[in-house]
Amino acid sequence: MPTITLRLELHKPTQAKQQMYQRMTEMNTEFANWLLTHPEVNKATSKIFKEFSSETFVTNQTIREVKSQMKNQEAKTFKKMWCCFNNQNLKIEKAGAFYTVAFPTLEKKIGVPVVARPFQQAWLERIIAGTAKQGAGKLYKKKQKWVLAIAISFDVQKSQDQKAMGVDLGLRYLAVASVGTQSLFFKGNECAYIRRRYSARRRKLGKTKKLSAIEKSKNKESRWMKNQNHRISRHIVNYALAHGVGVIRMEDLTDIRNRAKSKKEAGRNLHSWAFYQLKEFIRYKAEMAGIRFEEVKAEYTSQTCKCGHREKANRKGLRFQCKRCSYTCHADLNGAINIGKAISGLAA
Template sequence: MSTITLRIELHKPTLAKQVMYQKMTEMNTEFANWLLLHPPINQATSKIFKEFSNENFPSAVVNQTIREVKSQKKNQNARTFRKIWCCFNNQNLKIEKNCAFYTVSFPTLEKRVGVPVVAKSFQVAWLNKIINGTVKQGAGKLYQKKKKWYFAIPITWNVESTQDEKIMGIDLGLRYLAVASIGTKSIFFKGSHVASSRRRYASRRRKLGQAKKRQAIKKSQDKESRWMKDQNHKISRQIVNHAISNGVGVIRMEDLTDIRNTAKSKKTDPGRNLHSWSFYQLKEFIQYKAEMVGIRFELVNPEYTSQTCKNGHQAKANRNGLKFRCKECGHTCHADLNGAINVGKAISGLAT
């Protein structure tokens, strides 16, 4: 089973609707905080809302909030929730298509309303799958971000590999952010332009820091974060497209759990600091894009993948920078490509 979340913007809701959404959020947050202190929370049903307030409130939201509070109460260290957005299960949140437009309908304080949404090109296919029932729709969350209102809707579907079991291995690094290998075919993603751009961001923030312009620093950080996300989207899309065109059935990547503890990088160089590049995000993008097209995704233990020759000889001296030369048989290869090949073979086993 695979899951992604569609974040769909509501199309220009009226001021009255925005005020109502905000009121629903405030009321829901107050109700959730009241539930935290309510003794019989484990037996609570939607009827308990009458003990909290006489105002009209959708029972669909009440039930979802009770479930959320129940699940979070054990791990809730704070005495109150800062904000609990209204959630609607798949029985109360309906996605429909009217002519060329898509709408979401859900119960509110007044009545059930249907609101048009801004459906981006890549979201249209998923909305159609929700409508025809080929994917499972989860509980949607109504939330606000930067003065705009959205619905976050998780969708789940079964992943069945429809391609031959060719395997792609992917090695991650700094000089080359990613190297993907399929047998004798490979694709490289250089990190030099990325390092250069990140140095410029870091240099600008140093100057802003000297001028004590904190707000400008925050904007620069946000801009760099968006840029990094865009880079990861482009890399992951090219990798998955390369896999599709070569009939790959499985993509394997290194397990990144301990990458911050084991990887070495030049800490003084912001452009080549492995710890600050979002490799985990890149992994997430590759995984969900692969699974969307029926390619299985697996994580591999990274031990010795960069030091092992194709003949099985493993030695730290085999690798020198980007050069790999086996001390036993003399086999030579690009070091990152050799790592990608070994990741594909899962020489250290699959991560558990």
């Protein structure tokens, strides 16, 4: 069952409410750190909060989060533990033109209006109608705004089509998709140019020690990259739907940074683009559309010809020409075709 996270900004909370949310966060962090040292933390239930404080506070989901993170928690304390609420403590309703989300506070449980964009409204309507399942929520602050992130899971009708799409990720072309004899290319030259501009700007700012401006530039570039990956992934999944694709296959990106050969030119190497993010965007959009997603082993996908001959010399730059049968093809497209066929097998 696919799951997405809906991030809803609270609509103009009063100063008093913001202070209360801040106090809730502080209390939750203190409780989480106290819980880490409790000798019976693995057996903890909501009743354990009475040992910590005499105040009334909902901690069910916080206890689950602490138990979950203890295994991977390297630091001795949590710097910040945002308030979490399970699905039983969250309620979404529509009041007039506004959608409200009710969750426990230090005072009482009331419906708080949220800012919902059109695509978010569609999901909220599905939750209210019961066609999507609401999961746990997290209340956090980002850029002076309070946001409620809610997990949503839903059923999709899986495609019965057997047609496969292969997607190859690369340098000169960020992504190349292949479905049978049809193909889709996303050039990387424009993106590389913009990345170099960001990099050059940060070098200038670094000479003048403008650290705050450098951080803002990094954040702006990150948002731009994320938007590009959303655009590319949406185009690829729509293309798959239009061509009756039942499964999208991509290469396993484990150790992709270790496989990268060039680190010289900013904006043109595998270290400079969020390929893993792009893969995850394609994955969840495909699953939402009922298309299966599979990872394949990357070995030899760029060196193998459709006739079966495999040789490193088959590929030279963007040109693929088989040394046995003289078959010629765009090298990245040939890679996408082989990924679609999963010639090296599926990744474990």
